[in-house]
Amino acid sequence: MLAQLNEGEFHPYYGAYISKAKHIDVVKGLHHGKKEFVDFVNSIPQEKFTYAYADEKWTIAEVLQHLIDAERVFAYRALRFARNDKTSLMGFEQDDYVPNSNANNYSKEELIADFEAVRNSSITLFKSFTNEMLLRVGEASSSAMSTRAVGYVLAGHQAHHFEVLKERYL
Template sequence: MKTSEIQLPDGDVFYKTYIDVLGEVELMDFLQKQLENFPQFINSIPDSKWQHAYEEQKWTVAEVLLHIIDAERVFQYRALRFARGDGTALPGFDQDEYVKLSGANRRSKESLIEEYRAVRRASIALFTSLDRQRLTASGTASGMSWSVAALGFVICGHQKHHRNILRERYL
């Protein structure tokens, strides 16, 4: 499935930025591509920058990386629920509380790379198992209707968005 084949919730500007940053891509190809290149990017970050925040009250590099992993898990879970026909509306999540309690700054680069790979492999396994009907299934999260495929693309775009921020503001 390609980005041009999905529809995001009407009027949603926030998540649209995650899709727009991708351009026209195929979901499974991009999930796999990021699995291959994102760990290399993390490894390229100097150890001296690991605890760096570009401004007071902003997340450190380690916290941004763990936030990417946490968000992927949340979006992946939503995709699973909707693909299985679960009609229960799912709440949003407070990313700042997640980061505050994450312990990211005590984690090594290697442990975050290992966790990222495990989570991304799980995303790839989930989305690979879904046929077109399941990818177009939908549900409600954060007060908006989402297709399963849209959540997959948000996973990719969210990561790319934060990678760009890391490059521009942290490194």
């Protein structure tokens, strides 16, 4: 997967996420991730959603809400990059989002519906991009990133957090 992307299309930090993306085609990967999200979340008992494996760690619901929030942020970045907006975008502090997300009060069904809405929007967005748009590079968090790299990050970020949930929570 990394071999497809050129040097300068993403900060090395995102390499770990990009390498977990399962499909070469970004849109197919996002579709696959949507189904995987629904199936995985449906397999988790509702009573486990507020479980955290240690003090100061996010609950399962908070991890899922983090995926939703991050997708919103990254999809916005992809839109800006694809439209050739050269304005440098600031980063976001995920640890500030989580305690303000109210995630532990959401049901499984609400989290799934929210994710599906966001992911459907991301799929529609990435379908609209031409090859030229996918190759455009913008700047976020003081680092260069291409539009297509954002799509791989979305898919790989989900895969990363599912691995963590399986290893440490379930």
